[in-house]
């Protein structure tokens with residue numbers, strides 16, 4: 323397939339078809355949105371879709387989660403004209419931090435960290451990550467932001483699966499993702515029918 327091609331009709335979520343299907347077995351992320359970032363209009367439309375529910379909200383800062391959340395997060399921040407705060411997996415920040423343990427889709431316990439010298443009480447933060455599966459990663463990020471007194475305006479990701487944790491986020495926070503309702507069940511099964519036709 324031509325990853326850089328753009329269809330004449332850019333229907334809602336057209337760029338999802340650019341995600342690469344998993345060919346490496348169950349321990350790897352099952353759908354790989356990083357290929358859609360290679361297509362400039364796909365990335366632009368993805369960011370536009372993620373921002374559209376927040377068009378009337380005040381956002382002071384975008385925070386993104388290590389590692390792939392940095393790509394979408396900085397893209398979102400740039401379009402908003404706001405700064406970007408990196409929430410990092412443990413061990414990378416050489417400054418004072420708060421940390422939060424969590425368990426993600428791998429079932430392994432992990433730790434993420436946030437620096438203490440940026441967020442202030444009352445600041446309005448949009449949290450961005452590439453994907454929400456169990457919701458463990460995003461919930462930990464929410465806890466860190468809220469513990470520092472900032473407000474989570476919303477949560478944005480390419481996909482939010484309808485797991486228990488994904489539904490908890492959808493019920494408790496304003497959210498956006500790029501998955502049209504008719505594709506949600508395919509996303510939850512980690513297979514898009516549109517990927518069948520691709521030669522990778």
Ligand SMILES: O=P(O)(O)OC[C@H]1O[C@H](OP(=O)(O)OP(=O)(O)O)[C@H](O)[C@@H]1O
Pocket residue numbers: 351387388389390391425426427428451452453454455456457458459460
């Ligand atoms: O909802 P959860 O079950 O917690 O999983 C979601 C997390 O998993 C993926 O990242 P991953 O940890 O694979 O790492 P990467 O961003 O470094 O590629 C994804 O981008 C989220 O950060």
Ligand SMILES: Nc1ncnc2[nH]cnc12
Pocket residue numbers: 351352353354355427453454455512
């Ligand atoms: N990229 C991805 N695709 C499917 N499931 C995921 N869980 C975490 N990241 C994922």
